[in-house]
Amino acid sequence: MAFAWYAHLKELHNKPWLIAALISWGIALFEYLLQVPANRLGYTVMSFAQLKILQEVISLGVFVPFSIWYLKAPLKLDYLWAGLLLCGAAYFIFRAK
Structure with a gap:
């Protein structure tokens, strides 16, 4: 999540915020696809x-x-x-x- 939330400040600072948001959301979606099953599994213990x-x-x-x-x-x-x-x-x- 650190990359999704903060990398755009360094890499996409000259792009419109909408582009930065869409790229960040794409990265975050991938991370959430891993996090949700991990939380479901973790909640069993x-x-x-x-x-x-x-x-x-x-x-x-x-x-x-x-x-x-x-x-x-x-x-x-x-x-x-x-x-x-x-x-x-x-x-x-x-x-x-």
Whole structure:
């Protein structure tokens, strides 16, 4: 999703927004075609809350390297702290009762 949502800012900035939206929606559609079955399968063994936390951890785990490598965003110490907080969220949502 990071590519669908943000790559147009770098690659299609000189194109009309409608073109950027259509290309981004096409990329997002492909990703949703993978995500929906994965969520259905995941829900057989996880709760809604666990699926959501896992989705956020994966999203940010992909977005941070993407933003540094592709968008050339500077690496910040705040990324480490955010990652540690996500690890804490994942721990608490998946720990045994």
